[in-house]
Each structure stands twice: as C-alpha cells, then as structure tokens.
Amino acid sequence: MFEIHIHYRADHSFDMVGTMMGLSKTFKGTWATDAKGELCRTYVGDAPPNTPNPNCRPLATHKVGDIWTVETNGETRTITLKAGVQ
Secondary structure, eight states, X not given: XXXXXXXXXXXXXXXXXXXXXXXXXXXXXXXXXXXXXXXXXXXXXXOOTTOOSSEEEEOOOOOTTOEEEEEETTEEEEEEOOSSOO
C-alpha cells in the first residue's frame, strides 16, 4: 500500500521519502543513537503523521540484503536494507 525510503548520511542527516497511492512526501532531519542504544530521528519541519518527534527505536545490526519485519502502531512492516541511495 505504501513504500518508504530512508537515506542516512555520515553527517547524521537523513531524508525519508514516502509514496502512497501515487502521492509522495519528503521528511528531513537528523539522526543519532541515544544512551539506551536506540536510533533516534529528529524531524526538522513536519514529522510523518502519528510519529513522535524525536522518534526513537531499538537499534539492531543488519547487513546489506537483510530483510526483516517490525511492528509499528499495531502494523507489521517489512524492512529491506539496500546499498546506496535507491
């Protein structure tokens, strides 16, 4: 139903491009790891709907090509780690 691409950069900036039903929206901000080892994204400007700002999630190690699922707001999402900017 929708697809999201998040691009993390070494300077701790990120952008997120979401598409749904032919519409596209971009969000930007900074990322960091917190004292609990979570990945925290702080949005500059608008945050995605129903998303806290900052948004912190447990950080797990993955390698390029890995596919896994996460549960967010009662929905299961499939995540794929791809190399480069897709």
